[in-house]
Every structure is written in C-alpha cells, then in structure tokens.
Amino acid sequence: MDKPNVMEAVQPCSGQYSWKTDLRLNRWFFVAAVIWVGDLALLKQHAEWSPLLKGTLALAPLLPGLMYVWTCVRFIRGLDELQRGIQLEAFLFAAVGTVLVGAAISTLAAQGVSLGGLNHGLGMGATVMVMFTLWLVGGAIANCRYK
Amino acid sequence: MKNKLRELRAAREWSQGDLAEKLAVSRQTINAIETEKYDPSLPLALKIGKLFRLPVEEIFET
Numbered sequence: 001m002d003k004p005n006v007m008e009a010v011q012p013c014s015g016q017y018s019w020k021t022d023l024r025l026n027r028w029f030f031v032a033a034v035i036w037v038g039d040l041a042l043l044k045q046h047a048e049w050s051p052l053l054k055g056t057l058a059l060a061p062l063l064p065g066l067m068y069v070w071t072c073v074r075f076i077r078g079l080d081e082l083q084r085g086i087q088l089e090a091f092l093f094a095a096v097g098t099v100l101v102g103a104a105i106s107t108l109a110a111q112g113v114s115l116g117g118l119n120h121g122l123g124m125g126a127t128v129m130v131m132f133t134l135w136l137v138g139g140a141i142a143n144c145r146y147k
Numbered sequence: 148m149k150n151k152l153r154e155l156r157a158a159r160e161w162s163q164g165d166l167a168e169k170l171a172v173s174r175q176t177i178n179a180i181e182t183e184k185y186d187p188s189l190p191l192a193l194k195i196g197k198l199f200r201l202p203v204e205e206i207f208e209t
Contacts, residue, residue, distance in 0.1 A: 003168075012178055079173075080173045081176065081191060082172070082173065082174070082175060082179055083176070084177040085172055145184065146175065
C-alpha cells in the first residue's frame with residue numbers, strides 16, 4: 001500500500017525529517033521569496049519605471065505562489081485522513097485569522113493609527129508571515145486534541 | 148465512539164506502527180482511534196474490518 005505523507009517529514013528535528021520532501025514541498029515558496037526580495041530591491045532603485053512594469057514586477061511573486069499552493073494541495077491530499085483534517089483546520093484558522101488581522105490593521109491605518117510602520121495594510125510579506133505564524137498555532141492546537 | 152481496535156491489535160501482537168503501515172495511515176491516527184479521540188472515516192473503518200475479518204459493527208460501537 002502507498003505510504004501516506006507525514007507532516008514530520010517537513011518538520012526539522014522531528015526525527016523523520018526528509019530534506020527531499022521538504023524541498024519538493026517548499027521549493028516554490030523559496031522561489032517566490034527570492035523574486036519578492038529581488039522585486040523590492042529593483043522597485044526601490046527604479047522608481048521611474050512605468051506603472052505597468054512596476055505592477056508586473058510587484059505581482060510576479062504570485063506566480064510561484066500559485067505553484068506553491070498547488071504543491072501544498074497535492075501534499076495535503078497525500079496525507080492520511082487525520083493529518084488532513086488537522087491541516088485543514090490549521091489552514092482555516094490561519095486564513096480566517098489573517099483576514100481578521102488584515103482587516104484590523106487596515107481599519108486602524110484608515111483612522112491614522114499605524115502599527116509597526118504598516119501604514120497601508122499588511123502588504124504581501126507581512127500577510128505571508130502572519131498566515132504562516134497562525135498556521136503553526138492552528139496546527140499545534142489541532143494536534144493537541146488528538147495526542 | 149467505543150472500539151476494540153487496541154484488543155484486536157494486541158491479540159495479533161502488532162505495534163501501532165505495524166497496524167498503521169497495513170492500513171496506510173499514520174501511527175498518530177491509530178493512536179487517536181484507540182484512545183477514542185478520533186472516529187475513522189467509513190472507508191478506513193471498512194478497511195479495518197476487512198483487515199481483521201470482522202464486521203465493522205463488531206469493532207466499533209456507538
């Protein structure tokens with residue numbers, strides 16, 4: 001029978017960590033991160049570029065981001081049913097939490113209250129960071145229920 | 148949901164890992180079913196019944 005994917009394979013120090021699985025799952029995330037960092041540097045240096053070019057560059061990380069989402073979906077499909085349920089709960093927690101945090105920060109920004117220099121909402125980088133953090137928290141909460 | 152999975156597994160001297168491998172699930176899933184923290188899906192319950200050659204209702208009871 002096919003072995004199910006296990007989350008421990010992508011969690012360092014879990015005892016079952018596999019860099020191959022980690023690379024297969026997270027490679028598109030790193031591509032997106034590298035493009036995003038490159039974009040930030042380019043856009044800062046070339047403020048004179050046309051809005052179309054700047055917009056294209058700013059949205060470029062979304063393409064590998066979509067590939068990352070697809071890779072995650074395939075990995076989750078390969079998990080066994082309990083792990084799949086735990087991960088879906090964690091992703092739901094992260095998605096709803098990110099929407100709430102984003103809405104709160106945007107509302108505060110509209111009222112002129114700036115949190116940590118976020119004057120125009122969360123932004124792409126901070127959104128990813130918030131979502132990742134909330135996914136870790138959601139996963140830990142869901143895992144505790146089935147320990 | 149109450150179940151006899153632990154007794155059935157112990158009778159065959161299988162570890163949770165052995166059973167997990169036979170059912171193609173994680174050891175955490177077997178542990179969660181045995182401790183009655185998780186109710187398996189119908190396909191997994193049927194697979195368990197088939198593995199132990201018992202009707203599902205003899206393994207799981209409400």
